[in-house]
Amino acid sequence: MLRLISDNTTIKFIKLKALSFTFSGILSVLAILSVLFVGLNFGIDFKGGILLEVRTGNNIAISDIRSKISDLNIGEVSIQEFGVKSDYLIRVERQKGSDNAQQVAVEILKNALNKAFGKDIDYRRLEYVGPTVSKDLISDGVMAICFAIMAMLAYIWFRFELPFAIGAIIALLHDIILTLGVFSILGLEFNLSTVAAILLIIGYSMNDTVVVYDRIRENLRKFKKMELKELLDKSINETLSRTINTTITTMLALGALYLIGGQIISDFAFAMLWGIIVGTYSSIFIASTVLMFLNIRRSKESES
Amino acid sequence: MLIFENWKKVLILIVSIFAILFSLPNFVSKNSVPNFFKAGEIRLGLDLQGGSYLLLEVESDSLQTDRLNSVADELRIALRNASPRIGYKNLSVINTELTFSLIEENDVDLIKNLILNIDDSLIVDDEDFSSIQVSFSEEKITEIRDYAILQSIEIIRRRVDEVGTNEPIIQRQGDERILVQLPGLDDPERIKRLLGKTARMNFRMVNETASIDEALSGRVPPGSDLLYELDPRTGEKSLPYIIYKRIGVSGDQLVDANPSMDQYNQPVVSLRFDSTGSRKFGDLTSKNVGKRFAIVLDGEVISAPVIREAITGGSGQISGNFTFETASDLAVLLRAGALPAPLTILEERSVGPSLGKDSINAGMYAAIIAIILVIIYMLVIYGARFGVVANISLIINILLILAILGVLDATLTLPGLAGIALTIGMAVDANVLIFERIREESRSGRSNIGAIDNGFKEAFRTIVDANITTLLAAVILFQFGSGPVKGFAVTLALGVMTTMFTSLLLSRGIITIWYNRYKPNNLNI
Numbered sequence: 153m154l155r156l157i158s159d160n161t162t163i164k165f166i167k168l169k170a171l172s173f174t175f176s177g178i179l180s181v182l183a184i185l186s187v188l189f190v191g192l193n194f195g196i197d198f199k200g201g202i203l204l205e206v207r208t209g210n211n212i213a214i215s216d217i218r219s220k221i222s223d224l225n226i227g228e229v230s231i232q233e234f235g236v237k238s239d240y241l242i243r244v245e246r247q248k249g250s251d252n253a254q255q256v257a258v259e260i261l262k263n264a265l266n267k268a269f270g271k272d273i274d275y276r277r278l279e280y281v282g283p284t285v286s287k288d289l290i291s292d293g294v295m296a297i298c299f300a301i302m303a304m305l306a307y308i309w310f311r312f313e314l315p316f317a318i319g320a321i322i323a324l325l326h327d328i329i330l331t332l333g334v335f336s337i338l339g340l341e342f343n344l345s346t347v348a349a350i351l352l353i354i355g356y357s358m359n360d361t362v363v364v365y366d367r368i369r370e371n372l373r374k375f376k377k378m379e380l381k382e383l384l385d386k387s388i389n390e391t392l393s394r395t396i397n398t399t400i401t402t403m404l405a406l407g408a409l410y411l412i413g414g415q416i417i418s419d420f421a422f423a424m425l426w427g428i429i430v431g432t433y434s435s436i437f438i439a440s441t442v443l444m445f446l447n448i449r450r451s452k453e454s455e456s
Numbered sequence: 457m458l459i460f461e462n463w464k465k466v467l468i469l470i471v472s473i474f475a476i477l478f479s480l481p482n483f484v485s486k487n488s489v490p491n492f493f494k495a496g497e498i499r500l501g502l503d504l505q506g507g508s509y510l511l512l513e514v515e516s517d518s519l520q521t522d523r524l525n526s527v528a529d530e531l532r533i534a535l536r537n538a539s540p541r542i543g544y545k546n547l548s549v550i551n552t553e554l555t556f557s558l559i560e561e562n563d564v565d566l567i568k569n570l571i572l573n574i575d576d577s578l579i580v581d582d583e584d585f586s587s588i589q590v591s592f593s594e595e596k597i598t599e600i601r602d603y604a605i606l607q608s609i610e611i612i613r614r615r616v617d618e619v620g621t622n623e624p625i626i627q628r629q630g631d632e633r634i635l636v637q638l639p640g641l642d643d644p645e646r647i648k649r650l651l652g653k654t655a656r657m658n659f660r661m662v663n664e665t666a667s668i669d670e671a672l673s674g675r676v677p678p679g680s681d682l683l684y685e686l687d688p689r690t691g692e693k694s695l696p697y698i699i700y701k702r703i704g705v706s707g708d709q710l711v712d713a714n715p716s717m718d719q720y721n722q723p724v725v726s727l728r729f730d731s732t733g734s735r736k737f738g739d740l741t742s743k744n745v746g747k748r749f750a751i752v753l754d755g756e757v758i759s760a761p762v763i764r765e766a767i768t769g770g771s772g773q774i775s776g777n778f779t780f781e782t783a784s785d786l787a788v789l790l791r792a793g794a795l796p797a798p799l800t801i802l803e804e805r806s807v808g809p810s811l812g813k814d815s816i817n818a819g820m821y822a823a824i825i826a827i828i829l830v831i832i833y834m835l836v837i838y839g840a841r842f843g844v845v846a847n848i849s850l851i852i853n854i855l856l857i858l859a860i861l862g863v864l865d866a867t868l869t870l871p872g873l874a875g876i877a878l879t880i881g882m883a884v885d886a887n888v889l890i891f892e893r894i895r896e897e898s899r900s901g902r903s904n905i906g907a908i909d910n911g912f913k914e915a916f917r918t919i920v921d922a923n924i925t926t927l928l929a930a931v932i933l934f935q936f937g938s939g940p941v942k943g944f945a946v947t948l949a950l951g952v953m954t955t956m957f958t959s960l961l962l963s964r965g966i967i968t969i970w971y972n973r974y975k976p977n978n979l980n981i
Contacts, residue, residue: 154836154837156837159895159899205811207810250800251513251800251801251802252800252801254801255648255652255801255804258804259645262645274808274810275806275808276807276808276810276811277805277806277807277808277811278644278804278805278806279804279805279806280801280803280804280805281802281803282800282801282802282803284513284802285511285802285803289938292936292937292938293936295936296932296933296935296936296937299932299935299936300928300929300932303928303932304925304928307924307925307928311921344937344938344941345871345941347941348871348933348937348941348944348945351929351932351933352878352929352933352948354929355925355926355928355929355930355948356882356926358922358925358926358929359882359885359922359923359925359926360922362918362921362922362925363889363918363922366917366918366921366922367918370914390896391892393892393895394885394888394889394892397837397884397888397892398882398884398885398888400833401830401833401834401881401882401884401885401888402878402881402882402885403881404826404829404830404833404881405826405829405830405877405878405880405881405882406826406877406878406881407829408822408823408825408826408829408877409822409823409826409874409877409878411822412818412821412822412825413818413819413821413822413873413874413877414814414815414818414819414822414870416503416815416870417815417818417819417822417870417871417873417874420871420874421874424878
């Protein structure tokens, strides 16, 4: 059978720690700086506002639409092509004032489009989030991510030991920071599904980490005298074949989703693809490597 | 001989048959499936079948204001009728508080009793006689809010039913929100127009003695309101009227309303009153022949005709600058009844049927391609034996997710489809873990039986540990996510559970049965 990783692979991962820590460190700092100074491109879920997806007939150009809706006095309006040429995404910033003002703006916008294009325009999607809900969604999102991190911490602590939990959380934060960073640097829209993707990345990254940790724990029992560095390398190498295979199958599935799953889902799929690469990397180079510094208790008494 | 208990074989068989039969209605035409298995048909979310999701907030404060206004009316009478008469000034209701002041110091308990006689759930803050504040108690406020929500849900249901959409979901969410889901709706704007109106209608006499000019300059006579008729084209206030506050007949007393045409072929709304309403309407019109009365809807004048003769039959007609559409909308609103308080739309997500269809097609293609890619990969990596086992377990896994989603009547959303695609990728992880372990055990010199047995045993712990983390993430996602994201959490969690079943039982069963029958010398893994 095809072996992507030879059975006798012994890569010295731990030896690379200076390199991998520097690499991750620089990326994390860049990500944090970008989030702080460039910021995230929040979608209407968090910013409030109106998003209208339309399909047009009869070669209506972006400039035709822009000219009809630019002086409606409903704040900043942006239009972009979405997927195919006849589809456009129209975004309207959050209206000043109450929730009612938002609905009024929706009506003004639709009336103007109906008047100008009549039957040549098909409303495919309308999303509108008022200021009250966007605040709720932000706090729900932040809470969800915090809860997820704490739940993982508690679970790993319970199933393994505190150093493992700490190692896992460091890896987790690393993954989240890099994901936020890539969204910031590429200017991708950050919305509710991005939060869902981050939670999923948390789940996946943990999943990957746990598999390696499980092997480390097993080897700690088996090889009581082996040097920790050697033992960590051995554990990572033993699970490497599985790690690669699972990462590839998951990426195959997500890649299909990203490429042909439709415009709406593609950002979500991208976030997860990225998260899986980062999560796989971190479970090897961060989660396992930091165990070197975390003072793992190694029992001397015999126990099988 | 590998041991695999018979009851496990039976369980695997039952679950696999369940998965195949109940996922069937999602693949073939409905008529070719026996009725019983149709339970497996999956309900599609609004983002896949098209429709509207609306989150509404009931402004129950305004209901408190209404109630306090009627308390204010009674209080005025009570203060005036008290002996000796109690002088007051500045009596007004602002939001959820009624305030007034006494002209001279008075017995505090007496005032308090007067107020509590009107409604004993009122709380009176009377520390200072120059400013007495009255508001409702906490319990009463909760009661008012609950009433407002329940009544609003009822009215929304009636309005939605009038428009006729299939299987609407209308439910309370939290303290003062209502979630409305309308699958397959063509024109969300109409429903929004209908929900945006309180539709409180009443018939009131026009105060023809007062001067409009004075009222426009801010001196509206007491007991009257300055209201406007809207221009039908621009929707702006155009014709001012001074109208008595006293309600002649209220819209609650209608039993029916329908759009129709009058003798000039103009759209009108025909009304029918109940018996009390008929009597009141008869009285009002017979006493005021030759005068003007106004039909007021949500504080706007629909029209203000002159009464030509007494109308005693209990039915009438409203004309106003209607189009047939606005006339039928008004009729719908009047039939369904008034909302207890205004509604605000906090959030809307509407998907047109064309996008829904595109999304489901794209999602399905993606899932099918994902399955094919993963199947090929597994065959290449694990060969014709173990690769096939992993792939059988993958397919049963997917069918099982679909069947359970259908039977549980869960909703499949676009993110849910993504969840399935992701499960396809991650599902083989469990098998990969097991196979890698078997390879290792085999390499370390164990017999074939020992390698398989140990492989499953050792991988079991890892699989459980690893999957619980994903399950935790899914549960949290479900707890905090809304709408479509919840759908994602559901498929993800289901995927984790079905994966445990297919890898730990199904794969093991197949491998055991295969091994016991053929006793191969080489596992070829």
